[in-house]
Amino acid sequence: MANKDVSAPEAPVEHIGPRRHIVRTIALTLGIGVLIAALGLAMFRQEPEPAAAELSQFRAAMFNQCKHDAFRGPPDATLIRKYNESAELRQAVVAQYHRLQRNQGSCQEIIATLRAAGYPL
Numbered sequence: 001m002a003n004k005d006v007s008a009p010e011a012p013v014e015h016i017g018p019r020r021h022i023v024r025t026i027a028l029t030l031g032i033g034v035l036i037a038a039l040g041l042a043m044f045r046q047e048p049e050p051a052a053a054e055l056s057q058f059r060a061a062m063f064n065q066c067k068h069d070a071f072r073g074p075p076d077a078t079l080i081r082k083y084n085e086s087a088e089l090r091q092a093v094v095a096q097y098h099r100l101q102r103n104q105g106s107c108q109e110i111i112a113t114l115r116a117a118g119y120p121l
C-alpha cells in the first residue's frame with residue numbers, strides 16, 4: 001500500500017470550473033491591443049500648437065476689426081514656424097491683440113508694430 005502511485009489516477013478526472021474559451025480570450029486580447037494602439041495614437045498625434053491657435057485668434061481679430069486681407073484665413077505653415085521661433089514676434093502679436101481688444105491704436109499703427117517685429121505682410 002505504501003508503494004501506490006497517487007499521481008496516476010485510476011479513473012479519468014473531470015475538469016473543475018468552466019471550460020476555457022479560446023475565442024473569448026483571443027477577442028479580449030485583441031480588444032486590449034486595439035485600445036492600447038488607439039490611446040497611443042491619441043497621445044502622440046500632433047494637435048495644433050497653442051501658439052498656432054493664438055496666432056489664428058489674432059489674425060481673425062485683425063481681419064474682423066481692420067478688414068486687412070493679409071489676415072484672412074488660417075496662417076500658413078511658414079508663418080506658424082516663424083511665430084514659434086521668434087519670441088519678439090510672439091510678444092508683439094500678443095501685445096497688439098490686447099490693443100485690438102481694448103480699441104487702442106489704429107490698424108496702421110498695429111501693422112507698423114507687427115512689421116517692425118518681423119511679421120511678414
